[in-house]
Amino acid sequence: MSSLGLRRKILPLCPNFVLELRSQSDRLKDCHEKMEDWMANGCRLGWLIDLTNQLTYIYRPNSALQEIVGLDQLSGEGVLPGFTLDLATLL
Secondary structure, X not given: OOHHHHHOOOOOOOOXXXXXXXXXXXXXXXXXXXXHHHHHXXXXXXXXXXXXXXXXXXXOOOOOOEEEEOXXXXXXXXXXXXXXXXXXXXX
């Protein structure tokens, strides 16, 4: 199959977990829209981390957006059992 044919056959897959690290040049609104797109397409857990403002937004399907203030430790919950991320290590 030609490379052009391969490019046309992209599978419509969505990961179970997404982590978005907001850079200083990213608009927060755009980051939220991207996370909402992931969730609408089947993602089960999403973290939008804004280190500059020390805020983390946790996305889960069919749940209200959770906002965490500070550099806490995040849990992978049932999506990534046993996984934790200490936000302070990202600084």
